[in-house]
Amino acid sequence: MTTDYPFEAKPESGELKTVGTSAVRIDGLDKVSGAAEFVDDMDFGPGLLHAAIVESPHAYARIVSIDTSKAEAAKGVVRIATGKDFPYKFGMYMEDRYIFAQDYVRFVGEQVAGVIARSHREAVQAAKLIEVEYEVLTPLLDPKSAVADGAELIHPDLEDYTHVPWFFPQTDTNIAHLRKIRKGDTEKAFAEADYVLEDTYEVPRYAHCAIEPHVTVSKFDQADRLTVWTASQSPHTQRHLFAEALAPLGLTHKDVRVITPYVGGGFGGKAGVSMEIMGAAMATLVKGRPVKLRWTREQEFYNTYQRQGVVAELKVGVMNDGTITAVEHKLYWDAGAYVEYGANVVNAAGLSATGPYRVPNITNDSLCIYTNLPPGGPYRGFGYSEFHFGLESHMDRIAEAIGMDAVEFRRKNAIVEGDELAYGASMNPSGMLEAIDKTAAAIDWGVEEESDNPNTVIGKGIALFWKAPAMPPNSSSASFLKFNEDGSINISVSGMELGQGYLTVMAQIAGEVLSVPVEKIRVETPDTDRNPYEWQTVASHVTWSSGLAVEKAAIEARGKIFDVIHQVYGYEDDSLYLEDEAVKCRTDESFSKPLRDFVIDGIQTEDGTWRGGPIVASGKFMPEFTNANSDPETGQGGHPNVHYTVGATGVVLEIDKDTGRIWVRKAALAVDAGRAINPDLVNGQITGGLVQGLATVLYEDMRFDENGKLLNPNFTDYKIPTAFDIPDEIIPIIVEVPQPDGPFGARGVGEHTMIGAAPVIANAVYNALGVRIKSMPITQEKVAMAIIEKSET
Amino acid sequence: MNLTIKVNGEDWALDVAPADVLLDVLRERIGVKSPKIGCERGDCGSCTVIMDGRTVRSCLILAVEADGHEITTVEGISYDGMSELQTLFIQNNSFQCGFCAPGIVLSATELLDNNPNPTRHDVQEALAGNLCRCTGYEPIIDAVLAAGEGGSE
Ligand code: FES
Numbered sequence: 030m031t032t033d034y035p036f037e038a039k040p041e042s043g044e045l046k047t048v049g050t051s052a053v054r055i056d057g058l059d060k061v062s063g064a065a066e067f068v069d070d071m072d073f074g075p076g077l078l079h080a081a082i083v084e085s086p087h088a089y090a091r092i093v094s095i096d097t098s099k100a101e102a103a104k105g106v107v108r109i110a111t112g113k114d115f116p117y118k119f120g121m122y123m124e125d126r127y128i129f130a131q132d133y134v135r136f137v138g139e140q141v142a143g144v145i146a147r148s149h150r151e152a153v154q155a156a157k158l159i160e161v162e163y164e165v166l167t168p169l170l171d172p173k174s175a176v177a178d179g180a181e182l183i184h185p186d187l188e189d190y191t192h193v194p195w196f197f198p199q200t201d202t203n204i205a206h207l208r209k210i211r212k213g214d215t216e217k218a219f220a221e222a223d224y225v226l227e228d229t230y231e232v233p234r235y236a237h238c239a240i241e242p243h244v245t246v247s248k249f250d251q252a253d254r255l256t257v258w259t260a261s262q263s264p265h266t267q268r269h270l271f272a273e274a275l276a277p278l279g280l281t282h283k284d285v286r287v288i289t290p291y292v293g294g295g296f297g298g299k300a301g302v303s304m305e306i307m308g309a310a311m312a313t314l315v316k317g318r319p320v321k322l323r324w325t326r327e328q329e330f331y332n333t334y335q336r337q338g339v340v341a342e343l344k345v346g347v348m349n350d351g352t353i354t355a356v357e358h359k360l361y362w363d364a365g366a367y368v369e370y371g372a373n374v375v376n377a378a379g380l381s382a383t384g385p386y387r388v389p390n391i392t393n394d395s396l397c398i399y400t401n402l403p404p405g406g407p408y409r410g411f412g413y414s415e416f417h418f419g420l421e422s423h424m425d426r427i428a429e430a431i432g433m434d435a436v437e438f439r440r441k442n443a444i445v446e447g448d449e450l451a452y453g454a455s456m457n458p459s460g461m462l463e464a465i466d467k468t469a470a471a472i473d474w475g476v477e478e479e480s481d482n483p484n485t486v487i488g489k490g491i492a493l494f495w496k497a498p499a500m501p502p503n504s505s506s507a508s509f510l511k512f513n514e515d516g517s518i519n520i521s522v523s524g525m526e527l528g529q530g531y532l533t534v535m536a537q538i539a540g541e542v543l544s545v546p547v548e549k550i551r552v553e554t555p556d557t558d559r560n561p562y563e564w565q566t567v568a569s570h571v572t573w574s575s576g577l578a579v580e581k582a583a584i585e586a587r588g589k590i591f592d593v594i595h596q597v598y599g600y601e602d603d604s605l606y607l608e609d610e611a612v613k614c615r616t617d618e619s620f621s622k623p624l625r626d627f628v629i630d631g632i633q634t635e636d637g638t639w640r641g642g643p644i645v646a647s648g649k650f651m652p653e654f655t656n657a658n659s660d661p662e663t664g665q666g667g668h669p670n671v672h673y674t675v676g677a678t679g680v681v682l683e684i685d686k687d688t689g690r691i692w693v694r695k696a697a698l699a700v701d702a703g704r705a706i707n708p709d710l711v712n713g714q715i716t717g718g719l720v721q722g723l724a725t726v727l728y729e730d731m732r733f734d735e736n737g738k739l740l741n742p743n744f745t746d747y748k749i750p751t752a753f754d755i756p757d758e759i760i761p762i763i764v765e766v767p768q769p770d771g772p773f774g775a776r777g778v779g780e781h782t783m784i785g786a787a788p789v790i791a792n793a794v795y796n797a798l799g800v801r802i803k804s805m806p807i808t809q810e811k812v813a814m815a816i817i818e819k820s821e822t
Numbered sequence: 823m824n825l826t827i828k829v830n831g832e833d834w835a836l837d838v839a840p841a842d843v844l845l846d847v848l849r850e851r852i853g854v855k856s857p858k859i860g861c862e863r864g865d866c867g868s869c870t871v872i873m874d875g876r877t878v879r880s881c882l883i884l885a886v887e888a889d890g891h892e893i894t895t896v897e898g899i900s901y902d903g904m905s906e907l908q909t910l911f912i913q914n915n916s917f918q919c920g921f922c923a924p925g926i927v928l929s930a931t932e933l934l935d936n937n938p939n940p941t942r943h944d945v946q947e948a949l950a951g952n953l954c955r956c957t958g959y960e961p962i963i964d965a966v967l968a969a970g971e972g973g974s975e
């Protein structure tokens with residue numbers, strides 16, 4: 030990879046003033062005062078219409094007929110939409126979905142028709158009057174049966190689907206994509222290994238549970254302009270997919286406008302396009318009227334993306350000195366009925382399924398398998414949370430089997446800068462060893478602790494993690510920056526403030542370059558008509574990618590500022606610098622020109638004329654060292670990932686030996702942020718991600734019945750953490766080994782903080798009780814049963 | 823049906839349907855948008871409002887049940903600037919997406935009104951009905967505890 034630092038952003042004093050400080054969030058007041066406006070809070074006047082959706086009650090069925098006549102006659106109904114209105118495919122990485130079902134439904138909850146009415150209540154009532162006749166088919170509900178010989182094909186036309194060039198669909202199977210990695214000679218390495226461990230781990234599906242449900246308001250006006258206000262992580266990607274899918278209606282990109290105000294959490298669930306396309310399409314049927322479609326909490330669970338389940342078959346070979354020599358990882362993903370986004374989760378996992386280790390011989394097969402369950406898709410961790418559960422459980426078991434300390438074993442094999450990755454490129458700088466040591470120290474690794482309570486036992490665990498942004502190789506970011514009369518700044522970008530603190534971090538980056546305090550910088554939420562391009566806010570890449578675009582815009586603005594000063598006062602550009610919101614000069618200490626004096630109005634010269642004018646600038650960033658072209662059989666030859674962020678998680682937990690109840694007493698998490706632009710916000714990601722991850726391993730679990738219907742689509746039955754369900758103590762640890770091409774050395778950390786949570790609990794439970802649980806979640810019930818089983822043997 | 827209600831100090835008289843829920847009436851008829859729709863079944867607390875001094879989930883209350891009562895939302899407590907608690911929430915970077923914030927600000931305000939020196943357990947208990955998916959609660963709890971200590975000075 031290139032290690033050239035593309036931009037020049039060092040402050041004069043050599044000391045950063047804004048970057049690296051825990052600045053107060055620039056959106057804090059908005060959120061705490063109630064001023065923050067989310068899509069559902071926007072007013073659209075009395076013309077607003079409401080949509081409700083008719084959903085399939087079957088996991089797999091052929092649609093025989095749809096009778097909308099009763100609904101059409103119902104009070105308040107303005108228009109009904111069915112698949113016939115929009116026979117158009119769409120999809121993020123693979124076009125395998127329709128806006129409304131055409132001939133088949135493939136999961137319980139799939140949209141069959143939509144009703145647009147004058148009130149929400151009327152829309153819901155009328156939707157119940159639509160009669161759909163189905164021929165019910167036998168669903169395939171788990172990935173192993175979907176790849177069994179003779180399994181019915183859920184998508185018989187798979188080979189005709191348009192997809193990105195790095196996907197390899199397997200014709201006449203339910204495998205929508207197979208990511209293979211072949212490196213070295215795994216067979217030989219296993220034969221020569223001193224110890225080989227082989228086992229299977231299972232991870233179920235999970236729900237994102239952003240507290241704000243998906244909501245979208247769409248308006249197709251009389252001039253054929255489509256505007257969509259939407260709770261999304263991906264304004265430009267949505268515009269692109271709307272424009273592509275609705276192109277048959279004559280829409281082009283410039284006719285589509287996506288506006289995204291604050292969004293109430295995403296976690297991947299609001300990436301790409303899911304329910305929004307129904308709203309956008311339905312609006313084209315009622316010109317001039319805005320149409321609101323808001324998901325209920327139930328729909329939020331069963332008809333957005335879900336985190337995919339996986340069955341992981343893992344085989345690892347080691348030598349007696351602890352050197353890992355071979356990894357074979359077969360990942361059978363339950364990708365659901367449509368994989369337009371989820372197939373890239375499978376791809377990302379396949380590329381990196383060795384985990385953060387140096388492994389010379391690798392066989393990875395990551396299979397994206399169609400099932401008749403809701404569509405899988407992006408979820409914080411993007412496949413890595415899933416495979417780390419088995420992988421990091423396995424590493425502990427191997428260390429024990431060869432008589433090595435689990436931390437020592439990991440230190441010995443941890444991948445470091447320059448090591449070769451599974452696909453042949455080399456590893457970026459990484460603070461993994463520091464992260465391991467600090468995490469181990471934080472939980473007093475190696476010191477056995479005994480509980481004062483005779484009924485409980487204490488266990489400790491450790492797990493490493495890594496993750497790279499998964500994105501097309503040319504995903505890019507752009508920014509605009511403009512000064513205001515008082516020297517304050519407005520920045521427009523199209524990354525989303527999902528809560529991670531993106532707006533604040535962008536303000537800190539620009540503020541550092543331009544010597545302007547964060548409080549004087551406004552960063553605007555996206556409107557695709559006005560804000561420049563951003564691919565999406567996913568993959569933990571915006572601090573890095575959009576940060577570079579903002580840094581570049583700030584540097585351009587600085588250059589323009591220096592040009593004006595040079596024109597008027599004659600100082601050479603390279604003698605000038607910015608400090609405390611003023612231009613200063615190295616060759617003339619007496620010179621100081623405050624920015625507010627001229628960044629709009631310019632500077633008056635001796636003859637009374639003016640120079641300069643409004644300072645505006647732009648910046649863009651696209652990685653120019655990545656490519657996704659690799660050999661389908663080996664995965665070698667490309668450079669699909671920009672870099673990895675690494676870290677370690679450790680816990681101390683206490684378990685009730687009778688009931689299996691687990692209390693997390695202490696959790697430590699070290700992540701290599703490269704440079705923490707705002708340490709407080711990095712700590713926020715550590716705390717939030719860790720708690721979200723702990724919930725997936727301790728109690729969250731989607732339960733489906735034998736017909737593929739989700740049984741727990743609400744917060745009563747699908748429990749997410751409350752203020753009580755957090756560790757007694759969380760110790761966030763920030764490691765900073767700079768990313769050479771990052772803004773001030775930063776790389777992303779948002780997803781990573783939940784990846785180690787599941788295996789670290791599995792390892793600590795084993796440490797406490799001597800029982801190894803190989804399927805998630807590790808519920809109280811499962812632990813209690815394991816204790817009983819163990820006492821019986 | 824007639825509804826007479828005081829919202830953030832202002833009197834309203836409205837004609838509502840018997841099935842109308844207080845949350846919807848506040849948002850759609852009165853234009854108070856800080857109580858959010860998160861689950862519509864009492865699980866998440868994002869619709870929390872203060873009714874006659876006590877927090878309630880406005881998604882579980884029919885508008886007519888609020889007849890003659892007084893409702894306060896975050897807008898109402900923010901007219902004269904931020905409270906000490908709100909200021910601490912801001913300084914502590916307590917919230918991320920902020921969707922849960924209006925409800926949590928009210929639940930914590932109610933707690934501090936009744937118990938100016940809460941323990942960590944008290945705070946957890948007071949917030950247990952307000953789900954936050956982003957923060958892991960720690961930075962929220964810290965700010966409420968800090969406000970409690972301030973209150974004891
Ligand atoms: S919306 Fe009222 S508790 Fe969730």
Ligand code: FES
Pocket residue numbers: 240293294528917918919920921922923953954955956957
């Ligand atoms: S800050 Fe996002 S739900 Fe609480």
